[in-house]
Amino acid sequence: MNSKLPSDTVAGRLLMVFVLLALCYWGVFSVVCPVTTYDAHVYNLARLAIAEKAGFWQGSAWNSNRQILFPWVFDAVHYPFLKLGRGAALPSFLCLVGALYMIYRLVAISWNRDAARWCVAALLAMPTVMLQASTVKNDLVILFTLTCWFYALYRYRSESRKWLLAVAALSLALMAGSKTSGIPLCGLLFLATLWHLRNRWRAGLQFLLFFSLFLPLFGSVETYILSWQIYHNPLGSKSFIRDSSNRDGIGGALANFVRYYIGNLSLGVDGAGHQSGLTGVLEGACRSFLDFVGLKNVGYRPDFNDANMVFGKSGGDAGSDFGLVGALGMTASTIFLLTRCTTDYIWKLSGAGFLTLFLTSYTIAWMPWNARFLLVPFVAFTIALTVKVFSEPGRFRAVQRLYGSVIIVSALALPFGSLNRRPKDLKTAIKHKEHLMFSEQPQLEKIWSDVRKIRSHNKNQHWYLVAGDDSWTLPFLLIDNIEWTPAPKWETILTKERETGRIGQNAFVLVLGREVPGEIPSFTVMKYSGTTLILQIETDLLRSAGQKLYLAPPLVRSF
Amino acid sequence: MPFFKVSIDIRRKRGFKELAMTSNYGNDRVDQTVDKRKKNEDLLTCFSSVLRAFGSLDNFPFWVLFLIAALSLVSRLVLLLR
Numbered sequence: 001m002n003s004k005l006p007s008d009t010v011a012g013r014l015l016m017v018f019v020l021l022a023l024c025y026w027g028v029f030s031v032v033c034p035v036t037t038y039d040a041h042v043y044n045l046a047r048l049a050i051a052e053k054a055g056f057w058q059g060s061a062w063n064s065n066r067q068i069l070f071p072w073v074f075d076a077v078h079y080p081f082l083k084l085g086r087g088a089a090l091p092s093f094l095c096l097v098g099a100l101y102m103i104y105r106l107v108a109i110s111w112n113r114d115a116a117r118w119c120v121a122a123l124l125a126m127p128t129v130m131l132q133a134s135t136v137k138n139d140l141v142i143l144f145t146l147t148c149w150f151y152a153l154y155r156y157r158s159e160s161r162k163w164l165l166a167v168a169a170l171s172l173a174l175m176a177g178s179k180t181s182g183i184p185l186c187g188l189l190f191l192a193t194l195w196h197l198r199n200r201w202r203a204g205l206q207f208l209l210f211f212s213l214f215l216p217l218f219g220s221v222e223t224y225i226l227s228w229q230i231y232h233n234p235l236g237s238k239s240f241i242r243d244s245s246n247r248d249g250i251g252g253a254l255a256n257f258v259r260y261y262i263g264n265l266s267l268g269v270d271g272a273g274h275q276s277g278l279t280g281v282l283e284g285a286c287r288s289f290l291d292f293v294g295l296k297n298v299g300y301r302p303d304f305n306d307a308n309m310v311f312g313k314s315g316g317d318a319g320s321d322f323g324l325v326g327a328l329g330m331t332a333s334t335i336f337l338l339t340r341c342t343t344d345y346i347w348k349l350s351g352a353g354f355l356t357l358f359l360t361s362y363t364i365a366w367m368p369w370n371a372r373f374l375l376v377p378f379v380a381f382t383i384a385l386t387v388k389v390f391s392e393p394g395r396f397r398a399v400q401r402l403y404g405s406v407i408i409v410s411a412l413a414l415p416f417g418s419l420n421r422r423p424k425d426l427k428t429a430i431k432h433k434e435h436l437m438f439s440e441q442p443q444l445e446k447i448w449s450d451v452r453k454i455r456s457h458n459k460n461q462h463w464y465l466v467a468g469d470d471s472w473t474l475p476f477l478l479i480d481n482i483e484w485t486p487a488p489k490w491e492t493i494l495t496k497e498r499e500t501g502r503i504g505q506n507a508f509v510l511v512l513g514r515e516v517p518g519e520i521p522s523f524t525v526m527k528y529s530g531t532t533l534i535l536q537i538e539t540d541l542l543r544s545a546g547q548k549l550y551l552a553p554p555l556v557r558s559f
Numbered sequence: 560m561p562f563f564k565v566s567i568d569i570r571r572k573r574g575f576k577e578l579a580m581t582s583n584y585g586n587d588r589v590d591q592t593v594d595k596r597k598k599n600e601d602l603l604t605c606f607s608s609v610l611r612a613f614g615s616l617d618n619f620p621f622w623v624l625f626l627i628a629a630l631s632l633v634s635r636l637v638l639l640l641r
Contacts, residue, residue, distance in 0.1 A: 073631050080630065144624075167624065174628060218631065
């Protein structure tokens with residue numbers, strides 16, 4: 001990239017300092033913050049711990065079907081960090097920094113540095129973007145790989161180097177292997193690449209060659225094989241796929257599109273500590289509109305409908321929106337799309353944003369935590385608006401000041417409105433990381449502490465983990481010096497005890513969200529709310545119980 | 560100059576050198592000295608271009624991509640072979 005960029009202004013440099021300071025804050029968080037996300041504790045990273053203890057190629061130790069059927073290429077990146085005990089969010093943060101750098105370069109070359117800096121600052125002001133950048137979920141990697149693909153092809157146009165085609169192919173393969181929702185986008189971009197290279201058949205063939213090499217390596221082939229072995233279907237449980245997909249065709253897609261559009265309107269003041277009441281107004285308006293246009297109760301996952309539809313804005317990883325900056329970007333992009341010329345870059349950005357928003361609406365059923373699926377469209381909307389405002393320094397001065405202030409204030413306020421990324425959480429992450437680890441499920445911290453206490457008094461005892469479909473298994477499996485056997489089926493305990501032949505050594509069982517069969521010869525050590533308890537099993541009696549043992553229904557079930 | 564192009568160039572140069580050595584058998588000693596110096600220069604060029612490619616900010620996002628791909632591959636291999 002040889003393009004020369006114009007010189008800096010003082011305001012531009014100050015903005016860059018602000019951006020770097022903000023990145024430092026989020027970077028420190030990504031290093032010290034433990035795993036906090038519900039999904040990671042249940043399946044994204046929990047499956048790494050289960051695969052470590054019970055092996056990958058088995059069907060008896062997984063306690064949730066999401067541990068089996070979702071692609072795991074990006075999840076696996078976190079394995080060394082789980083072993084280290086720190087820095088689990090670093091991969092996502094690096095993805096953010098990489099994406100910001102590419103966006104900066106592309107905007108600076110196509111427009112100017114001021115616009116590029118404001119684009120970067122604007123992304124730092126969007127709650128869902130920053131929360132996903134400081135967590136272990138596999139959503140920001142989709143934005144990153146998409147940006148890598150675009151940047152590689154953009155550079156290939158002027159540099160014509162083969163390895164850039166390899167990077168584009170690797171990006172698409174990683175996109176497909178990181179997340180199920182990345183597969184349709186990967187397919188779309190694969191076709192777009194072939195179209196882009198249509199007049200350079202040699203380059204097109206090279207891209208195909210690289211893609212066919214990288215897809216088996218990074219397309220998460222092993223999870224499809226495992227799903228085939230367990231469900232006789234490479235995509236996993238058919239009912240799970242059906243329920244998680246939009247089952248209502250175009251009608252469902254339009255309804256979801258409306259929900260995402262209205263649900264992401266924002267004043268930028270709602271968060272963990274404060275609710276303005278806007279969400280209630282938006283939910284009511286959305287219901288009325290969908291009813292009016294005849295799209296009532298379509299596009300949902302079966303357990304959601306118009307009556308229980310909620311727009312979160314809770315400040316949590318899964319329940320945030322894109323703030324005032326994202327809402328302004330989305331609204332402005334609608335205007336750009338309707339009023340600007342189709343050959344214009346801003347029109348193309350807006351159009352690409354709405355295309356990917358529609359793709360998500362069409363493929364995935366609506367769920368309250370879907371904002372993180374919308375990173376790509378909202379980043380496109382925000383870049384379109386920011387470029388429009390800041391690309392011509394002499395124009396729109398008042399709008400520049402106003403929009404610039406919104407960006408700065410939003411970026412500064414973002415950590416304070418979050419559920420567990422506030423400055424005081426940083427202190428907690430350093431001193432008592434378990435408090436932060438259980439911030440989404442605080443009741444589990446007591447159980448976790450009890451397990452550690454019992455372990456310290458019974459160092460030679462074996463532990464079984466009998467967990468339900470939505471159980472947080474990861475924090476327990478990561479406790480040092482406990483030899484766990486994940487046993488979602490009770491029979492596994494019997495089989496294991498027969499195999500090991502331990503005599504006179506009672507084993508402990510941590511039961512998370514599972515009914516205990518009456519035939520199990522055990523006594524309760526600790527009892528918690530619901531079906532969560534710690535048992536001590538009398539293994540000698542268990543062996544003699546033999547085949548009378550109650551056979552629990554298979555844990556890996558569809559829902 | 561990117562790393563890949565440099566390595567291809569070195570291979571090409573090596574090819575020419577081998578050709579030169581076989582055709583100029585009588586000047587073997589001179590050629591070997593020149594070859595040695597050139598080899599060192601090539602290695603330096605290669606090393607500096609690797610550093611340049613690695614250090615170049617333009618390629619930084621790609622190194623993140625390669626790092627993620629490598630970490631994923633190694634971790635999955637470790638877990639799959641357990």
